Amino acid sequence: MPHDPLARPPFVRVAEVSEIRPGTSKLVVGPFDKPMALFNVNGQIFAINAVCPHRGGPLAAGTLTGSVVGCPWHGWTFDVTTGQPDHPGGHSVAAYDVKVEGGVVYVGWLTR
Ligand code: FES
Known part of the structure; x- marks a missing residue:
């Protein structure tokens, strides 16, 4: 199958882990059509x-x-780990796959 030049790569580099200390967040604008918020929850990054x-x-x-x-x-x-509200009847936001390699944060597709 030929490569689609318009296809989004599966994961995009968005930040260094060292920029987001546990309990803090970082705004990412640019690689995606909408701004994204990264959060560090006990050392794990979510988007x-x-x-x-x-x-x-x-x-x-x-x-x-x-x-x-x-x-x-x-x-x-x-809840930043899922994008779901933390209480019944709340609204949700989109959540994205995240992977960390070599201290670099990559964000991928929607998880839901
Ligand atoms: S804009 Fe977020 S609670 Fe109103």
Whole structure:
């Protein structure tokens, strides 16, 4: 099968692990059509859409408590490991595959 030049590579380099200390986050803009928020939860990196589905708040600037980020604008909360709300009836955001190799963070396809 011929290579599709428009196909997105399976994983894209987005950051160094050292830029995202445990309990912190990083906004990534550029490699994807939407900004992405990376989070370090106890040494493991997760990636979700950075735009809050409520009114567009910046989730990468939210407060991370365990694996739950609170939107800085009105407090909606999301589990960054899945993109799902941390409470019944909440809204969700897209979550992406992440892999770390040699201290570099790569983000891939949607996990859901
Ligand atoms: S914009 Fe995120 S809670 Fe309102």
